[in-house]
Amino acid sequence: MEKEIKTIGVLTSGGDAPGMNAAIRAVVRKAIQNGVSVKGIKKGYQGLLNEEIIDLEAKNVSDTIQRGGTILGTARCLEFKTEEGQQKGAEICRKHGIDGMVVIGGDGSYRGAQALSRNGINTIGIPGTIDLDIACTDYTIGFDTAVNTAMQAIDKVRDTSSSHERCSIIEVMGRNAGYIALWCGIANGAEDILLPEKYDFNEQQIINNIINNRKKGKKHHIIINAEGIGHSTSMARRIEAATGVETRATILGYMQRGGSPTCKDRVYASLMGAYAADILCAGKTNRVVGYKNGELVDFDIEEALQMTKEIPEYDYQVSKFLSR
């Protein structure tokens, strides 16, 4: 028989992402509408182990949808990777009357969600990461805001790059994934886009491109470099030495994780939060929410973690073609 759900918890874990607050708000309000009480766990699994648990009413999440970051705070917690930590987390849930949990985070956080579920706490994951690197979903909370933030910053760098007739290498986040780099590369009309997934990094080719573009009269040369390739500063030094063109590196960094979420991030995060609350209140466990082919779906966590995702070949080819 399915466990009756009277109280659920919600936590954010791993790197923060704009839109997480919209998801928290939706979880709280949808669960309450379903007749279920909600508790907020502060600072991810670390806060769970420290029993940093608060009651959340509908009014506690008002005036949050437009805010960046996460109102609950987030953390990385090594102790929760241990069997003892996971059992302790589940015990603390039982002590506070928490029958189910919504975990908003990335792949690592899903492993923690799986552990809670294994230890008797019904758990549902929601994809929250700017990196878009979760295979079971076409959308992750925060990606849209992050690429818009990065795109606007790159436009600004391009202005000064053109004025000084410089080459600019702009490094964007994404851990080992190149989705932010690919999207910014296309959106900013970059001359070169370097993605870790494609293993096609060829510095001599970039040098040749810069020299050829100069001959054609181009005043700027924008290279979008993914964090997964990195080394932008040393790359800039080598390119300047080889081309004679002044070259600067800009590492955009954490600004990409902050800021007020875009409309898309607010709406999709709200839909995912509501969906997660609904399936959790209905007694489902060990599932993650995704957005695939235009609809909300859910998968078994293990199945989701086994899925693989690749940079779409057509998008990659278009990015190459348009940069010439």
Ligand code: ADP
């Ligand atoms: P993300 O969720 O963004 O991928 P991390 O990989 O840092 O970020 O994971 C966030 C947190 O999830 C970790 O600090 C840890 O508390 C928990 N976690 C990660 N891997 C596991 C695991 N194998 N088992 C249990 N918990 C895990």
Ligand code: F6P
């Ligand atoms: O996963 C989001 C992300 O910003 C990645 O793009 C980046 O590699 C990582 O988090 C940085 O993590 P931290 O906050 O631990 O420095």
